[in-house]
Amino acid sequence: MTEQPAARTGGRLSRRGLLGGGAAVAGVAGAFAAGRTTAHAGDGEAALSSGGRATSYGFRGAHQAGITTPAQDRLHFAAFDVVTDSRDELVDLLQRWTLAAEQMTAGDPAGNGAVGGDTHLPPDDTGEALGLPASGLTITFGFGPSLFRDANGKDRFGIADRQPEALRDLPHFPGDVLDPARSGGDLCIQACADDPQVAVHAIRNLARIGFGTVSVRWSQLGFGRTSTTSTSQSTPRNLFGFKDGTANVKAEETAALDEHVWVGSDDDAAASWLAGGSYLVARRINMTIEVWDRQPLGDQEMFVGRTKDTGAPLSGGEEFTEPDFDMPGSNDQPVIPVDAHVRVVHPDQHGGARMLRRGYNFVDGSNSVGGLDAGLFFIAYVRDPETHFIPLQLAMSKTDALVEYLKFTGSALFAAPPGVQPGEHVGQALFA
Secondary structure, rough: OOOOEEEEEOEEOOOOHHHHOHHHHHHHOOOOOOOEEEEOOOOOOOEEEEEEEOOOOOOOOOOOOOOOOOOOHHHHHHHHOOOOOOOHHHHHHHHHHHHHHHHHHHHHHHOOOOOOOOOOOOOOOOOOOOOOOOOOOOEEEEHHHHHOOOOOOOOOOHHHHHOOOOOOOOOOOOEEEOOOOOOOOEEEEEEEEOOOHHHHHHHHHHHHEOOOOOEEEEEEEEEEEOOOOOOOOOOOOOOOOOOOOOOOOOOOHHHHHHHHHOOOOOOOOHHHHEEEEEEEEEEEEOOOOOHHHHOHHHHHHHHHHOOOOOOOOOOOOOOOOOOOOEEEEEOOEOOOOOOOOOHHOHHHHHHHHHOOOOOOOEEEEEEEOEEEEEEEEEEEOOOOOOOOOOHHHHHHHHHHHHHHHHEEEEEEEEEEEEOHHHHHHHHOHOOO
């Protein structure tokens, strides 16, 4: 079998090209690449092309990819502090990040690649993703409240008058034990992929490009998505063993996205640049795994309000059957307890407010007492955190039976701008 030469795009070695050539694909990539397709679309809408290549999502479009895109299996999330006061340097970084993100989501290396350049200079790309397909990589950017005004109220970049009214630090909810080193940030990047090395490669290279302009404040790896963003996906399970995100807003619900996820053009006159974008809520939620595992199955189901097997509500039916909160149970109590999680956070309790969740499980080794440092890295996209997240979190922290087994250790809110159009860089309207 003869090997095919590595494909190049504009002088750059293409990851997709390494896996894209006829018989060599079977020899090099084997079953991994077989039967997979390439999808190019900025909003997570798959436009299929020739088979035999890994899925990829276009970086540009009306909305950023990585929101309604079918949730991938792996996450690398990073929050950054801007270490310069120069507006020009920040804009230059966003331009360079845009170029690199577009390259990497297409399956190409960043810049001019990891090999083939001047041997006396560091390569533009770190190289650990050479030979790997795009793996459905999406890269999503967000701007934190401190980018507009720092802790002292200083407007470092001349954009304070464009800060959205809703973009404020999330309140300290009852039960929060937040670690400042895992909270906040001027900027964030969410990299999702079906290969952990591809996701890590994306953040590693963007952090490297930003050296001297930004520094990593905190980051989080995630595995095993805990939500479904498309009707084509089955509902996954969290580390408590229950199906998670049954009632999540799906990509196919266009009207619901407009109502609950995308910021409207008339939502905030000072922040017209955010129209078509969304607010990204990030919460690091530690689960007391060992304590939970000792609870009887019946109690676990009562805490959640759903069966552990099928995910059906305790009032009966199947997973997607609407819960009947009025159905009586034993001892004159409803069959779905008043403090069950599904009841406390249900849209009916919050004026119909829904959110689009993109959370992930995490296990970061063991803690100081020998338990698992594990839980849910909660990510949600909402049109307005004041109506679509804060009331739900307040209710949950006060009355939800699950809270006894949770510890909120990190928190952040970011404005995710709309998609990047041809010839633009991410956040361009903000700095125009």
